[in-house]
Amino acid sequence: MNVYAKIIVDVPSGGTDHPFDYHLPDALAQTASIGMRALVPFGQRKLTGFIVDIVSETNLEKVKSVAELLDITPVLNEELLALGAWMSKETICFQITAFQAMIPAAMRAKAVKKIAVVESERSDLPMNIQAFFGQAGERSWADVPGDARLLRDIRSAVEQRQITERYELKDRAKHRTAKAVTVPSDVEEKPATKKQHETFALISDHYGKTEVAIQTLIHQLSLSRAVINTLVKNGFLQEKEIVIDRNPYTSAEGDGSEEKATLTVGQSRVLAQLEETIDQPQGSTMLLHGVTGSGKTEIYLQAIDRVLKQGKEAIVLVPEISLTPQMVERFKRRFGANVAVLHSALSVGERFDEWKKIQEQRVQVAVGARSAVFAPFTNLGLVVIDEEHESTYKQEEHPRYHAREIAIWRSERHCCPVLLGSATPSMESYARAAKGVYHLLSLPDRINQQPLPAIETVDMRAEMREGNRSVFSTTLLDKLRDRTEKGEQAVLFLNRRGFSTFVMCRNCGYVGMCPHCEISLTFHRRDSQLKCHYCGHEERVYERCPSCESTHIRFFGTGTQRVEEELQQLLPEARIIRMDNDTTKRKGAHERLLKQFGNGDAEILLGTQMIAKGLDFPNITLAGVLAADTLLHLPDFRAQERTFQLLTQVSGRAGRAEKAGEVIIQSYTPEHYAIQHAQTHDYLSFFKKELGQRKQAGYPPYYFLTLITFAHATYATAMKAGTHAAKLLRARLGDDAVILGPTPSPIARIKDRYRCQCMIKYRDEPEITDVLHELFSYYQKELQQDQRFITIDRDPNMFM
Numbered sequence: 153m154n155v156y157a158k159i160i161v162d163v164p165s166g167g168t169d170h171p172f173d174y175h176l177p178d179a180l181a182q183t184a185s186i187g188m189r190a191l192v193p194f195g196q197r198k199l200t201g202f203i204v205d206i207v208s209e210t211n212l213e214k215v216k217s218v219a220e221l222l223d224i225t226p227v228l229n230e231e232l233l234a235l236g237a238w239m240s241k242e243t244i245c246f247q248i249t250a251f252q253a254m255i256p257a258a259m260r261a262k263a264v265k266k267i268a269v270v271e272s273e274r275s276d277l278p279m280n281i282q283a284f285f286g287q288a289g290e291r292s293w294a295d296v297p298g299d300a301r302l303l304r305d306i307r308s309a310v311e312q313r314q315i316t317e318r319y320e321l322k323d324r325a326k327h328r329t330a331k332a333v334t335v336p337s338d339v340e341e342k343p344a345t346k347k348q349h350e351t352f353a354l355i356s357d358h359y360g361k362t363e364v365a366i367q368t369l370i371h372q373l374s375l376s377r378a379v380i381n382t383l384v385k386n387g388f389l390q391e392k393e394i395v396i397d398r399n400p401y402t403s404a405e406g407d408g409s410e411e412k413a414t415l416t417v418g419q420s421r422v423l424a425q426l427e428e429t430i431d432q433p434q435g436s437t438m439l440l441h442g443v444t445g446s447g448k449t450e451i452y453l454q455a456i457d458r459v460l461k462q463g464k465e466a467i468v469l470v471p472e473i474s475l476t477p478q479m480v481e482r483f484k485r486r487f488g489a490n491v492a493v494l495h496s497a498l499s500v501g502e503r504f505d506e507w508k509k510i511q512e513q514r515v516q517v518a519v520g521a522r523s524a525v526f527a528p529f530t531n532l533g534l535v536v537i538d539e540e541h542e543s544t545y546k547q548e549e550h551p552r553y554h555a556r557e558i559a560i561w562r563s564e565r566h567c568c569p570v571l572l573g574s575a576t577p578s579m580e581s582y583a584r585a586a587k588g589v590y591h592l593l594s595l596p597d598r599i600n601q602q603p604l605p606a607i608e609t610v611d612m613r614a615e616m617r618e619g620n621r622s623v624f625s626t627t628l629l630d631k632l633r634d635r636t637e638k639g640e641q642a643v644l645f646l647n648r649r650g651f652s653t654f655v656m657c658r659n660c661g662y663v664g665m666c667p668h669c670e671i672s673l674t675f676h677r678r679d680s681q682l683k684c685h686y687c688g689h690e691e692r693v694y695e696r697c698p699s700c701e702s703t704h705i706r707f708f709g710t711g712t713q714r715v716e717e718e719l720q721q722l723l724p725e726a727r728i729i730r731m732d733n734d735t736t737k738r739k740g741a742h743e744r745l746l747k748q749f750g751n752g753d754a755e756i757l758l759g760t761q762m763i764a765k766g767l768d769f770p771n772i773t774l775a776g777v778l779a780a781d782t783l784l785h786l787p788d789f790r791a792q793e794r795t796f797q798l799l800t801q802v803s804g805r806a807g808r809a810e811k812a813g814e815v816i817i818q819s820y821t822p823e824h825y826a827i828q829h830a831q832t833h834d835y836l837s838f839f840k841k842e843l844g845q846r847k848q849a850g851y852p853p854y855y856f857l858t859l860i861t862f863a864h865a866t867y868a869t870a871m872k873a874g875t876h877a878a879k880l881l882r883a884r885l886g887d888d889a890v891i892l893g894p895t896p897s898p899i900a901r902i903k904d905r906y907r908c909q910c911m912i913k914y915r916d917e918p919e920i921t922d923v924l925h926e927l928f929s930y931y932q933k934e935l936q937q938d939q940r941f942i943t944i945d946r947d948p949n950m951f952m
């Protein structure tokens with residue numbers, strides 16, 4: 153009988169976005185499964201593809217054969233395949249792009265797949281597998297001959313964990329090995345001394361014939377290194393090197409022994425509602441609106457505990473920058489080794505190790521950034537999204553998915569709840585909760601009735617009139633001095649975007665611009681270069697103005713570095729830690745700086761967005777925002793919302809323990825409602841006011857938005873496509889839909905390509921997904937070789 157695989161091939165283009173039929177040779181047919189990757193001939197090349205179906209017939213007369221299977225067990229289960237298809241449809245991307253986004257990067261990188269014998273199982277392996285390995289402990293997957301029986305046996309050995317898979321990458325240095333021991337299978341006599349005998353008995357009782365790291369024995373069983381060495385010398389134990397999971401969060405230890413906290417009345421009430429939902433076999437979404445420091449995390453932990461007791465699994469999403477060891481520790485202390493951590497700061501090999509723990513069901517909890525929403529659990533009981541308002545939950549490249557939407561899709565499939573948590577929910581989520589689409593839960597008070605910090609705004613215009621040209625108001629400086637003297641701590645927030653530095657000629661107004669992109673160049677003090685943030689273009693700093701040749705060239709804006717210098721001059725005795733992209737570039741630097749601050753090595757933590765969230769340090773009694781306006785006036789309809797969120801989050805860092813907190817917000821427009829409502833901790837009033845604005849201007853949550861951008865080397869071609877698209881959309885969509893544009897994009901040129909955009913605003917357009925797909929594939933065909941010609945972004949976060 154013939155067997156065919158339907159395969160989505162890795163060619164992201166319109167003409168190939170459907171399954172192709174391939175013949176499965178006998179040798180492969182027996183092990184091939186839906187959800188595995190295969191290597192297939194395609195044109196003159198061999199490409200990777202995902203098997204989406206296996207059938208016994210094909211309509212084609214001539215089919216090519218699958219060359220190789222790339223996986224031993226499926227990498228995508230049926231749920232994830234279905235999710236990929238849905239994502240492709242909803243976010244307007246190719247299926248292959250959706251599938252690739254769901255698997256660990258190691259599988260996409262140029263990595264060598266290895267399979268290794270689990271030594272304690274070696275003698276139980278079928279003879280053919282033993283013969284293949286010979287004396288070796290590990291061999292390349294590519295060396296396995298195409299023998300049906302062998303392939304099938306290897307697959308079942310992998311499923312029974314007699315064989316493990318791993319990816320060997322170029323970053324070999326990062327592979328951590330450790331000395332381990334096993335009990336050999338041929339031990340007959342007993343060790344000579346009582347001490348040795350006891351040690352030997354303990355090891356074989358606890359670990360049987362499985363290998364165990366010597367460090368683990370020393371720490372967990374309190375054994376002595378000397379006795380282990382003697383046992384090795386006398387042949388009672390065998391010593392070897394093993395590769396251990398290379399997780400940098402190993403410093404984030406926790407053995408799962410921490411007791412639950414006794415909940416406050418408010419927390420108990422919320423947890424009870426949550427548990428009721430968890431116990432119901434039904435998809436649902438809940439929004440937990442809890443002020444900063446109200447103990448949301450403890451609720452997540454206890455809800456997860458409930459889920460685990462039911463034998464189910466949980467995913468916790470946190471924004472990447474809050475995913476610190478401090479955060480991970482909270483989970484490990486409660487759930488110990490039952491937690492996998494997925495974070496983009498891990499090396500690809502490390503991420504694969506963590507992913508594998510989930511896939512092999514060795515853990516029940518996954519904590520991670522955005523893409524952890526694809527964790528291949530099969531019995532999900534809860535998905536938590538912390539800081540749900542964060543814009544990083546939306547991926548800004550294909551596939552342009554929002555983790556919240558993916559979580560909701562999965563919750564329906566698994567009949568379990570999604571819990572969104574935030575002190576400042578997004579307008580969209582709160583509006584849905586207000587309408588009853590989501591279930592609203594709230595925690596209006598801080599733990600132990602701690603008051604929220606008092607917030608004072610300082611009008612920087614007045615400061616200016618009084619002759620203060622510094623970026624620090626007198627009030628803020630006084631308070632900083634006071635904290636430094638008292639040995640208390642302060643965080644100072646500076647918006648990265650508003651403060652990027654550019655060069656300007658004070659004589660003629662010339663501003664250094666990138667010759668390829670329509671944006672100003674940023675000044676980098678360290679190497680005296682001007683750099684473009686979009687394309688990487690670099691120039692040496694000018695000494696004379698390129699336009700008028702005057703020497704009055706000045707650097708404008710204020711980088712964190714300059715603020716640090718100024719502050720150090722004003723407060724020479726203060727110890728300052730600066731956290732921005734520059735100081736946190738190196739791996740582990742972010743954690744190290746936070747740790748130093750936590751240890752009290754500095755009084756002032758000065759930083760960008762990365763300090764605004766999640767910090768829970770008891771000694772912080774002051775939070776300062778240097779210029780609240782820099783975010784407020786960005787050309788983005790969410791600017792007010794983002795400002796309110798940010799001010800609230802920054803304020804939330806102060807006064808979380810016994811000592812009361814204080815906040816200073818410096819602004820040139822302190823009368824703005826986003827600043828006013830943040831000052832009074834009044835989320836609801838902000839929400840209502842902002843909702844009115846959105847309604848009037850026709851923005852979410854009243855209208856849906858879709859942004860279509862065209863980019864081309866000539867302006868006319870980009871505009872022509874935009875005009876055509878707008879015409880097509882006007883013809884196909886209903887009268888309610890508003891189509892704006894085409895207009896040049898706010899950044900009109902990137903990497904020498906002109907950009908223009910059309911914006912669609914709509915409320916109810918059942919046809920729109922189909923129309924967008926039509927447009928997408930039309931322009932794909934037009935410009936096959938240039939994929940970036942058209943980008944379609946549904947519910948966009950960025951409008952540049």
Ligand SMILES: Nc1ncnc2c1ncn2[C@@H]1O[C@H](COP(=O)(O)OP(=O)(O)OP(=O)(O)O)[C@@H](O)[C@H]1O
Binds near residue numbers: 444
């Ligand atoms: N029931 C409780 N009893 C005592 N302490 C608690 C309790 N629940 C939480 N805490 C402590 O209160 C502090 C604040 O809690 P948590 O960090 O969970 O707040 P949060 O709502 O997540 O805040 P944010 O949104 O600002 O991050 C933490 O130090 C936490 O350990």
Ligand SMILES: [Zn+2]
Binds near residue numbers: 686688
């Ligand atoms: Zn550029």
Ligand SMILES: [Zn+2]
Binds near residue numbers: 657660697702
């Ligand atoms: Zn000039």
